Amino acid sequence: MLVASPLSGKWTAYICLATILCTLFTPAVSVKEHDFKKCQQSGFCKRNRAFADHAIGSSAWKSPYNILPESGSFKDGQFQASILKTIDDDGNTIRLPITVSFLESGTARVTVDEEKRQKGEIELRHDSKARKERYNEAEQWVIVDGLALDKEAKVAYEDKSQITVKYGPSSKFEAVINFSPFGVDFKRDGSSQIKFNDRGLLNVEHWRPKIEKPAEPEKKEGEETVEEKKEEEKKEEPKGEDESTWWDESFGGNTDTKPRGPESLGLDISFVGYEHVYGIPSHAGPLALKNTRGGEGNYEEPYRLYNADVFEYILDSPMTLYGAIPFMQAHRKDSSVGVFWLNAAETWIDITTHKDSKNPLSLGIGAKKSTQTHWISESGLLDVFVFLGPTPQDLTRKYGELTGTTAMPQEFAIGYHQCRWNYVSDEDVKDVDRKMDKFKMPYDVIWLDIEYTEEKKYFTWDAHSFPDPIGMGKQLDLHGRKLVTIIDPHIKNVDNWQVSKELKEKGFAVKNKEGNTFDGWCWPGSSNWIDAFSPAAREWWASLFKYDAFKGTLTNTWIWNDMNEPSVFNGPETTMPKDNLHYGNWEHRDVHNLNGMTFHNATHHAVKSRKPGELQRPFVLTRSFFSGSQRVGAMWTGDNQAAWDHLQASIPMVLSQGISGFPFSGADVGGFFGNPEKDLQTRWYQAGAFYPFFRGHAHIDARRREPYLAGEPYTSIIAAALRLRYSLLPSWYTAFHQAYVDGTPIVKPMFYTHPSEESGLTIDDQFFVGNTGLLVKPVTDQNRDSIDIWIPDDEVYYDYFTYDIIPTTKGKKVTLDSPLHKIPLLMQGGRIFARRDRPRRSSALMRWDDYTLVVTIGRDGKSAEGDLYVDDGESYDFEKGQYIHRKFILDGAQKISSTDSEGRGVKSIQQGEWMKKMQSVFVDKIVVVGAPGSWVNKKEVAVESDGRSWSASLEYSPAANGRAAFAVIKKVGARIGADWNVVLA
Numbered sequence: 001m002l003v004a005s006p007l008s009g010k011w012t013a014y015i016c017l018a019t020i021l022c023t024l025f026t027p028a029v030s031v032k033e034h035d036f037k038k039c040q041q042s043g044f045c046k047r048n049r050a051f052a053d054h055a056i057g058s059s060a061w062k063s064p065y066n067i068l069p070e071s072g073s074f075k076d077g078q079f080q081a082s083i084l085k086t087i088d089d090d091g092n093t094i095r096l097p098i099t100v101s102f103l104e105s106g107t108a109r110v111t112v113d114e115e116k117r118q119k120g121e122i123e124l125r126h127d128s129k130a131r132k133e134r135y136n137e138a139e140q141w142v143i144v145d146g147l148a149l150d151k152e153a154k155v156a157y158e159d160k161s162q163i164t165v166k167y168g169p170s171s172k173f174e175a176v177i178n179f180s181p182f183g184v185d186f187k188r189d190g191s192s193q194i195k196f197n198d199r200g201l202l203n204v205e206h207w208r209p210k211i212e213k214p215a216e217p218e219k220k221e222g223e224e225t226v227e228e229k230k231e232e233e234k235k236e237e238p239k240g241e242d243e244s245t246w247w248d249e250s251f252g253g254n255t256d257t258k259p260r261g262p263e264s265l266g267l268d269i270s271f272v273g274y275e276h277v278y279g280i281p282s283h284a285g286p287l288a289l290k291n292t293r294g295g296e297g298n299y300e301e302p303y304r305l306y307n308a309d310v311f312e313y314i315l316d317s318p319m320t321l322y323g324a325i326p327f328m329q330a331h332r333k334d335s336s337v338g339v340f341w342l343n344a345a346e347t348w349i350d351i352t353t354h355k356d357s358k359n360p361l362s363l364g365i366g367a368k369k370s371t372q373t374h375w376i377s378e379s380g381l382l383d384v385f386v387f388l389g390p391t392p393q394d395l396t397r398k399y400g401e402l403t404g405t406t407a408m409p410q411e412f413a414i415g416y417h418q419c420r421w422n423y424v425s426d427e428d429v430k431d432v433d434r435k436m437d438k439f440k441m442p443y444d445v446i447w448l449d450i451e452y453t454e455e456k457k458y459f460t461w462d463a464h465s466f467p468d469p470i471g472m473g474k475q476l477d478l479h480g481r482k483l484v485t486i487i488d489p490h491i492k493n494v495d496n497w498q499v500s501k502e503l504k505e506k507g508f509a510v511k512n513k514e515g516n517t518f519d520g521w522c523w524p525g526s527s528n529w530i531d532a533f534s535p536a537a538r539e540w541w542a543s544l545f546k547y548d549a550f551k552g553t554l555t556n557t558w559i560w561n562d563m564n565e566p567s568v569f570n571g572p573e574t575t576m577p578k579d580n581l582h583y584g585n586w587e588h589r590d591v592h593n594l595n596g597m598t599f600h601n602a603t604h605h606a607v608k609s610r611k612p613g614e615l616q617r618p619f620v621l622t623r624s625f626f627s628g629s630q631r632v633g634a635m636w637t638g639d640n641q642a643a644w645d646h647l648q649a650s651i652p653m654v655l656s657q658g659i660s661g662f663p664f665s666g667a668d669v670g671g672f673f674g675n676p677e678k679d680l681q682t683r684w685y686q687a688g689a690f691y692p693f694f695r696g697h698a699h700i701d702a703r704r705r706e707p708y709l710a711g712e713p714y715t716s717i718i719a720a721a722l723r724l725r726y727s728l729l730p731s732w733y734t735a736f737h738q739a740y741v742d743g744t745p746i747v748k749p750m751f752y753t754h755p756s757e758e759s760g761l762t763i764d765d766q767f768f769v770g771n772t773g774l775l776v777k778p779v780t781d782q783n784r785d786s787i788d789i790w791i792p793d794d795e796v797y798y799d800y801f802t803y804d805i806i807p808t809t810k811g812k813k814v815t816l817d818s819p820l821h822k823i824p825l826l827m828q829g830g831r832i833f834a835r836r837d838r839p840r841r842s843s844a845l846m847r848w849d850d851y852t853l854v855v856t857i858g859r860d861g862k863s864a865e866g867d868l869y870v871d872d873g874e875s876y877d878f879e880k881g882q883y884i885h886r887k888f889i890l891d892g893a894q895k896i897s898s899t900d901s902e903g904r905g906v907k908s909i910q911q912g913e914w915m916k917k918m919q920s921v922f923v924d925k926i927v928v929v930g931a932p933g934s935w936v937n938k939k940e941v942a943v944e945s946d947g948r949s950w951s952a953s954l955e956y957s958p959a960a961n962g963r964a965a966f967a968v969i970k971k972v973g974a975r976i977g978a979d980w981n982v983v984l985a
């Protein structure tokens with residue numbers, strides 16, 4: 001009787017066969033917020049918040065953490081000492097070794113451990129096999145470089161109460177480490193930027209044995225009354241001594257046994273003089289983070305980082321989502337600083353903003369504000385990197401140096417991806433492929449969700465619906481297109497399937513707290529999870545992707561990793577029990593936020609090694625991620641909804657990914673759940689054409705919505721958006737390359753490009769694309785025929801489509817027409833960017849097409865510049881120097897020149913096969929927008945290249961009705977990879 005039910009769909013039917021779970025899995029209309037913890041329901045978060053309330057509320061509060069002065073030593077850029085934590089009125093202490101490292105990059109790092117746990121001098125409860133140390137391997141997964149110590153760092157001052165170290169570029173940075181109480185003041189050019197333990201919220205829950213209390217004390221004479229007892233408990237709480245969740249904790253019917261007892265960490269980090277902080281994705285909220293301690297317009301809950309499968313998430317919320325990047329930045333006019341909290345356990349972050357001065361006279365407009373944050377993690381080391389800027393670029397570069405940058409993608413990966421849950425058969429896939437062609441909609445990749453498998457056994461095909469995956473793959477290949485199939489980390493637990501058998505027999509699955517293979521519930525029903533922390537398990541995983549193992553796959557098959565938070569339907573908060581054990585006997589609680597990355601990484605390496613000698617850059621999409629995931633693929637923002645507010649929310653989410661080191665991101669175009677109205681779908685394509693990762697996707701219960709089904713005028717408008725994306729692929733690819741080189745975001749918020757413009761600091765609904773000067777403001781609400789766009793500078797701005805000069809004022813908004821067919825897209829003056837204007841079916845077919853360069857003349861009327869990066873778009877030959885990287889300069893309206901942007905001589909450019917073919921790829925056309933009036937009678941220009949000179953025609957169109965004058969130079973005929981000049985004067 002499922003047919004008529006709105007809940008029908010294969011998966012519901014399937015899951016509901018397991019009747020017990022049926023109640024758990026009726027697809028809800030929105031996220032069940034109560035399925036996820038609030039701070040109050042997470043013992044350590046509650047304790048640390050209470051600790052903070054007590055410390056802040058008490059004028060007599062003194063942090064009980066002091067550096068033992070005689071324990072301190074400074075050598076080769078590193079300060080080491082012991083912090084003593086006073087734990088009772090008798091002065092008993094716990095020893096916490098601290099290391100402050102000053103790195104060559106100018107980044108500082110503060111690491112605090114706990115001696116007893118470090119030495120294993122603790123006892124575990126419940127005969128646990130878990131490790132005794134605080135988790136100390138996050139660095140191993142996350143940090144790839146940049147740890148060299150700054151031997152130039154110098155002690156500038158030292159006495160019994162503090163040590164001051166000068167470090168960083170020209171010793172501009174300073175760390176004042178105070179001993180009593182412990183605290184660090186990080187200064188730049190003499191003024192405080194970031195302070196640790198300024199408010200005394202440092203809290204390291206030390207190991208202690210559990211003292212069994214008598215169950216129900218008998219009432220004796222002289223015993224305290226109930227009231228007295230309550231008073232007593234109240235007094236205890238503020239010290240963080242609420243013991244109720246020290247030893248075990250239950251939520252949603254699951255109990256977490258805590259063999260190591262309480263072990264959380266808390267630290268306050270203050271950003272002095274910064275009103276706004278950013279980052280710590282992923283959350284569905286504004287780019288500039290909100291305050292979290294209540295009050296009008298603020299959140300009541302801290303931002304949470306605990307990767308979870310948040311089914312139909314809610315917007316404008318600090319609630320956790322699928323991935324976590326604990327990197328926070330603070331920006332104010334002309335200054336940026338940041339911290340990276342390297343901890344993979346469940347983490348909460350409170351944010352409050354205060355006026356700096358307590359003097360009421362200075363509280364008016366102009367009073368400076370500071371942001372105070374409070375970081376709380378369940379376990380692991382306290383390990384924080386401090387970046388002192390001063391520019392936003394410094395932060396992304398230095399964070400990128402530590403955690404790695406975006407992998408150079410295959411070019412197809414930045415084209416358009418067509419996905420739905422599900423394409424029901426290989427014939428269906430082939431049909432969609434043909435229809436996209438019929439409607440002249442370029443696309444590169446079609447995707448298969450879970451239904452292609454036989455009973456959700458990954459690496460298999462459903463024989464009825466996908467009898468001929470090879471034939472399907474070959475049809476796609478005719479136009480250079482690719483197939484992406486989903487492979488999740490849960491492996492169906494059955495005995496008659498080799499993959500499941502091997503996983504269990506070889507012990508490559510995550511273990512439960514007893515050390516046996518953990519079994520949980522996911523799409524296939526009873527499942528086990530591969531433990532990608534294990535090197536042997538990763539090697540085995542790689543073997544499953546070989547072409548002769550995963551039959552039906554071809555070199556154009558790529559992979560989608562979903563559900564890797566991991567999603568466990570019957571687990572606490574839809575994930576794994578925290579007392580599960582991973583490779584090395586680390587508890588899941590210690591590594592939870594890393595889990596998705598290790599799996600994604602294992603898949604990346606698996607597809608990279610499918611066949612010896614065949615070295616293509618892998619494409620693997622992930623849902624869950626952590627710092628470092630950018631090195632191995634792309635992410636998307638998870639299961640959103642077909643609603644205008646979800647379209648709106650996607651922009652700050654993508655921008656936040658960008659500034660946080662993982663810019664290859666996008667949201668499901670059209671919205672995953674539900675059925676978008678035609679205009680919403682159309683607007684979403686226009687926005688999606690400007691996501692770094694551009695994929696349409698839909699839920700199994702949603703109506704079919706391949707873009708050609710929309711009907712006119714929508715189909716044509718969507719086709720135009722797709723073609724716009726494809727024509728700009730050379731510029732997108734160049735932006736990806738910059739991200740690969742130094743961690744620069746691919747789409748950039750206003751504060752990133754214009755850090756001096758205070759009024760742009762919180763703008764998060766418009767952005768620049770790479771270095772193109774293309775400024776886009778996607779329309780994200782209905783019936784909007786005009787839209788206001790904020791102008792960050794004094795440059796001239798042209799409408800992308802009409803070349804109209806936009807009447808702008810720096811720091812002010814200007815209104816643009818935005819009827820449905822129009823994307824509000826401006827070109828900033830002073831730029832040169834590349835396009836390929838010939839419409840084709842896929843990016844692969846554009847590979848040898850000629851280029852168009854667009855020159856937008858700047859405010860000064862005579863100059864512009866830009867660059868272009870090109871390589872073969874698939875192999876690693878670019879690492880050996882086989883690529884073209886040009887710098888274009890328009891100089892004094894006299895000539896446009898192209899030179900190697902890295903100043904490489906011909907000899908250092910590898911002359912491989914691809915490079916040879918690029919010899920016959922040319923600059924076909926140059927469009928100069930804002931062309932000077934002096935060109936009005938010009939009919940031709942001279943082109944000089946390869947020691948020759950020839951002429952090309954120039955067509956000049958004078959300014960008219962607000963439109964800028966422009967010139968088109970045709971059949972330029974200079975090779976894209978060569979030096980050339982176009983002489984205009």
Ligand SMILES: *[C@@H]1O[C@H](CO)[C@@H](O)[C@H](O)[C@H]1NC(C)=O
Pocket residue numbers: 141142535538539597598599601602605628
């Ligand atoms: C990724 O996989 C490679 C190969 O197995 C391994 O060396 C590396 O440590 C892994 N990194 C992460 C982040 O999982």
